[in-house]
Amino acid sequence: MGSAAKPKVVLGVSGGIAAYKACELLRRLTESGHDVRVVPTDSALHFVGEATWSALSGNPVSTEVWETVHEVPHVRIGQAADLVVVAPTTADMLAKAAHGLADDLLTNTLLTARCPVVFAPAMHTEMWEHPATQENVATLRRRGAVVIEPAVGRLTGVDTGKGRLPDPAEIFEVCRRVLARGADALATDLAGRHVVVSAGGTREPLDPVRYLGNRSSGKQGYALARAAAARGARVTLVEANTGIADPAGVDVVHVGTALQLREAVLKAVADADAVVMAAAVADFRPAVYAAGKIKKKDDGGAPTVELVRNPDILAELAADRALPGQVVVGFAAETDDVLANGREKLRRKGCDLLVVNEVGERKTFGSEENEAVVLASDGGETPVPYGPKEALAETVWDLVLPRLRPAT
Ligand code: CTP
Numbered sequence: 001m002g003s004a005a006k007p008k009v010v011l012g013v014s015g016g017i018a019a020y021k022a023c024e025l026l027r028r029l030t031e032s033g034h035d036v037r038v039v040p041t042d043s044a045l046h047f048v049g050e051a052t053w054s055a056l057s058g059n060p061v062s063t064e065v066w067e068t069v070h071e072v073p074h075v076r077i078g079q080a081a082d083l084v085v086v087a088p089t090t091a092d093m094l095a096k097a098a099h100g101l102a103d104d105l106l107t108n109t110l111l112t113a114r115c116p117v118v119f120a121p122a123m124h125t126e127m128w129e130h131p132a133t134q135e136n137v138a139t140l141r142r143r144g145a146v147v148i149e150p151a152v153g154r155l156t157g158v159d160t161g162k163g164r165l166p167d168p169a170e171i172f173e174v175c176r177r178v179l180a181r182g183a184d185a186l187a188t189d190l191a192g193r194h195v196v197v198s199a200g201g202t203r204e205p206l207d208p209v210r211y212l213g214n215r216s217s218g219k220q221g222y223a224l225a226r227a228a229a230a231r232g233a234r235v236t237l238v239e240a241n242t243g244i245a246d247p248a249g250v251d252v253v254h255v256g257t258a259l260q261l262r263e264a265v266l267k268a269v270a271d272a273d274a275v276v277m278a279a280a281v282a283d284f285r286p287a288v289y290a291a292g293k294i295k296k297k298d299d300g301g302a303p304t305v306e307l308v309r310n311p312d313i314l315a316e317l318a319a320d321r322a323l324p325g326q327v328v329v330g331f332a333a334e335t336d337d338v339l340a341n342g343r344e345k346l347r348r349k350g351c352d353l354l355v356v357n358e359v360g361e362r363k364t365f366g367s368e369e370n371e372a373v374v375l376a377s378d379g380g381e382t383p384v385p386y387g388p389k390e391a392l393a394e395t396v397w398d399l400v401l402p403r404l405r406p407a408t
Contacts, residue, residue: 006033006034006035007033007034007035007082007083007179008034008035008037008080008081008082008083009029009034009035009036009037009081009082009083009084009085009175009179010036010037010038010039010077010078010081010083010084010085010109010113011025011026011029011036011037011038011039011057011085011086011087012039012040012041012084012085012086012087012089012093012106012109012110013038013039013040013041013044013048013053013086013087013088013106014040014041014043014044014086014088014089014090014092014093014106015041015042015043015044015046015047015090015092016044016047016088016090016122016123016165017047017156018087018088018122018164018165019040019044019047019048019088020047020048021087021088021165021168022048022087022088022168023048023052023056024168024169025085025087025168025171025172025175026038026053026056026057027056028168028169028172029172029175030056030057030058032172032176035059036057036059037057037059037077037081038053038054038056038057038059038061039061039062039063039077039105039106039109040053040061040063040106041063041093041104041106042063042104045063050063062077062105063104063105063106064104064105074102074105074108074109074112075108075112077105077109077112078108078109078110078111078112078113078114079112079113079114081109081113081115082115082179083115083116083117083118083175083178083179084109084110084113084115084116084117084118085117085118085119085120085171085175086106086110086117086118086119086120087118087119087120087122087165087168087171088120088121088122088123088165089119089120089121089122089147090121090122090123091121091123091127091128091130091133093106093107093119094119094121094133094136094137094140094147095132095133095136096110097110097119097136097140097145098135098136098137098139098140099136116144116145116146116178116179116182116185116186117140117145117146118145118146118147118148118171118174118175118178119140119145119146119147119148120148120150120165120166120171120174120248121137121147121148121150121163121165122150122163122164122165123150123163124155124156124159124161124163125155125159125161125162125163127163128150128162128163129162144186146174146178146185146186146230148166148171148174148248148249149162149166149229149248149249150162150163150164150165150166151164151165151166151167151246151248152164166246166247166248166249167245167246167248169245170226170245170246170247170248171248173226173247173248174226174230174248176390177226177227177230177390180390181394185230187231188231188232189231189232189401190228190231190232190233190397190401191231191232191233192232192407193232193233193234193273193274193404193407194233194234194235194236194271194272194273195228195233195234195235195236195272195273195274195275195276195400196235196236196237196238196265196268196269196272196274196275196276197221197224197225197228197235197236197237197238197275197276197278198221198237198238198239198240198261198265198275198276198277198278198279198281198313199216199218199220199221199222199224199225199237199238199239199240199242199278199279200216200217200218200221200239200240200241200242200279200280201213201214201215201216201218201240201241201279201280201282202214202240202241202255202256202257202258202260202261202279202280202281202282203240203241203256203257203282204257204258204282204284204285204286204310205256205257205286205289206286206289206290206294206305207289207290207291207292207293207294208291208292208293209293210293210294212282212284212285212286213241213282214280214282215280216279216280217242218239218240218241218242218244218279219244219367219368219389220278220331220370220389220392220393221237221239221242221276221278221279222237222242222244222247223388223389223390223392223393224276224278224393224396224397225237225247225250226247226248226250226390226393227390227393227394227397228393228397229247229248229249229250231397234251235247235249235250235251236250236251236252236253236268236272237250237251237252237253238252238253238255238261238264238265238268238279239252239253239254239255240254240255240256240257240260240261240279241256253268257282257285258281258282258285258310258311258313259285259310259311261279261281261313262310262311262313262316265277265313265317266313266316266317266322269317269322269326270322270323271322271323272322272323272326273323273326273327273404273405274326274327274328274329274400274404275317275326275327275328275329276329276331276396276400277313277314277317277328277329277330277331278331278355280333281310281313281314282310283309283310283312284307284308284309284310285307285308285310286305286306286307286308287306287307287308288306312349314328314330314349314351315348315349315350317351318330318349318350318351318352319350323405324405325404325405326405327352327353327400327403327404328350328351328352328353329351329352329353329354329355329396329400330345330346330349330351330353330354330355331354331355331356331357332345332354332355332356332357333357333359334356334357334358334359335358335359338356338358338373339356339373339375339381341356342354342356342373342375343375346375346377347377350377351377352376352377352403353374353375353376353377353396353399353400353403354374354375355372355373355374355392355396356372356373356374356375357370357371357372358371358372368388368389369386369387369388369389370384370386370387370388370389370392371384371385371386371387372384372392374395374396374399376399380399382395382399
């Protein structure tokens with residue numbers, strides 16, 4: 001791709017210790033074919049120097065409106081951008097952006113940009129929770145900016161709490177979504193809703209070192225969780241063995257086995273508007289867990305492992321809905337007679353929607369792409385062509401939306 005065709009991204013960096021994490025975001029953006037111009041504030045340069053930004057972006061770095069004045073950088077950089085992302089965004093930067101201050105190149109760029117703007121705040125919990133900051137965030141969101149919820153965890157020094165910069169990989173996912181969907185990415189049609197998503201594959205322990213598992217990567221479930229959060233929902237993601245970083249702005253519950261997943265999902269759905277079971281839940285578990293490692297026998301024989309059935313969580317959620325009108329969505333992997341088997345499974349499980357994947361070579365497991373048909377209990381059938389898992393995630397929420405009970 002020639003540089004003319006590359007989407008132009010402005011990476012604004014304001015002065016927080018998390019500035020070093022923006023290097024990773026920058027690397028992901030450039031490696032995925034974006035033309036990135038870094039605009040650090042003066043204080044950001046105390047944390048990461050100009051040479052690093054310039055080398056990683058392959059572009060000149062400017063902070064001053066007074067540099068190369070003939071090029072009018074304070075106007076041109078914002079005007080030319082397809083996306084502006086500010087990571088980290090300090091409390092001070094949120095305040096400036098909300099109030100339209102323009103005392104350096106980054107704040108000028110924010111005023112001249114007509115493209116989507118993503119803010120990834122990072123600060124101490126007290127600063128994030130302060131009413132002034134919260135009002136600034138609300139103002140920016142009302143105007144259409146995407147303000148990512150900070151993550152919870154270790155902050156600078158000994159403090160922990162909400163205020164950490166989300167994982168750069170997750171900020172990158174938000175940027176990708178916003179660039180791919182344009183104005184649609186800013187729709188908050190799931191605002192005020194609570195949705196629960198399960199993702200990954202459960203592992204059923206045999207002994208302290210072995211388990212029965214499956215090949216689910218969890219990518220589809222994560223795409224669903226990210227999409228719902230971006231559309232304004234409060235999202236609980238129940239995750240089994242994926243190893244993927246927590247998505248920005250999502251409450252994540254980590255589990256291992258099918259029984260743990262069931263417990264976490266049943267707890268989370270108590271006040272949920274919708275639940276999507278994207279996890280590959282083991283249908284069977286070893287009847288006995290050996291407290292010590294199962295050893296080889298001298299007679300050359302192999303042990304017989306007795307299995308017992310795990311509860312079918314999806315069927316249980318559908319049969320015994322925590323709230324009237326709660327939308328229940330399942331996934332099915334089929335190799336033959338995909339639609340007929342899918343229809344039968346939809347009826348048997350009693351869910352509202354069933355996303356039917358054809359599994360086979362190259363398809364579904366671990367891949368970035370997916371192809372599916374979404375079957376509805378009212379007879380609807382929505383084919384989703386081969387494409388990114390994000391696209392399937394958006395289609396699932398598009399189909400959930402009209403089925404949601406009226407908002408309270
Ligand atoms: N599921 C569940 N609890 C289980 C097994 C599966 O909730 N114990 C859910 C999965 O999260 C998924 C759907 O049910 O949404 C998959 O149904 P399943 O009956 O396992 O279908 P397949 O995986 O397609 O397998 P099979 O056809 O062999 O039944």
